[in-house]
Amino acid sequence: MAEHTLLWQPQLPTLTRQVEEAAVNAWPAMQQMLLDGWLLRFSKGLSMRSNCVVPLYLSASPRDHTLIDRVRYCENLYAREQLQCVFRISATTQRQDMARLDRLLAERDYQRSQPSTIMTLALRNFAAPRNAVDVRLHSLQEWLQGYCELMEMPHPAQDLHRVILQSVGHDCAFALSHRDEQVLGCGLAIADHRVGGLFDIYCAPEARGQGIGRAITSHLLDWLAGRNLEHAYLHVLDSNTSAQALYAGLGFTPQYAFWYRHQ
Secondary structure, eight states, X not given: OOTTOOSSOTTSOHHXXXXXXXXXXXXXXXXXXXXXXXXXXXXXXXXXXXXXXXXXXOOSSOGGGTHHHHHHHHHHHHHHTTOOOEEEEEESSOOHHHHHHHHHHHHTTOEEEEEEEEEEEEGGXXXXXXXXXXXXXXXXXXXXXXXXXXXXXXXXXXXXXXXXXXXXXXXXXXXXXXXXXXXXXXXXXXXXXXXXXXXEEEEOGGGXXXXXXXXXXXXXXXXXXXXXXXXXXXXXXXXXXXXXXXXXXXXXXXXXXXXXXXX
């Protein structure tokens, strides 16, 4: 494989490329910069997805001094910001460059964490099932209040979360499920050009097993389908088998895997 070949090669499935790009757009970083084909994202440590290095393109530099130099440069930048240096490794193809990066990070004692699967659904095949669960769309402020209540998120993190969501450049749907004025579950959908993502789908522990997660997911998928998008996507931890079963039951199928490497 030529060193100067771009990541987005013809053999990379179109849907995979769309999802990778939409996932970056869906969760804006407070600051970001490009470094020889890598996107470096900084958001004061709120989450790994907004504070990590995302490889987008192959290096345009000679092979003998590109990879280790770039890794060290990233480490210095994140250290300057007093942030953990994190890399997002995506198994979109069996590309040698990504495997080399993953091996190098392992050799530098980076730990592999949060192995996850991107799942996708063709929205033309989706028909929202009937649900007895009450799910409604809310404003960002109302949703954030319910989300933070469910997640027991401290106030400083709430402010950062709000800033990031206010920076999203696409239409969003903020769903909550209530019972007797108590928030039982939440979820967020973000519509991009041809695909839409589902995020932060969460159900209170005491309310699980009652169809709330399925109802929220279905409601958001129906919202995405109404915007004439082609596919929906979401990511789910490999350890969360119950969520995988829920999404598979709605028609989602695995698309590709990704994980993080952190110091």
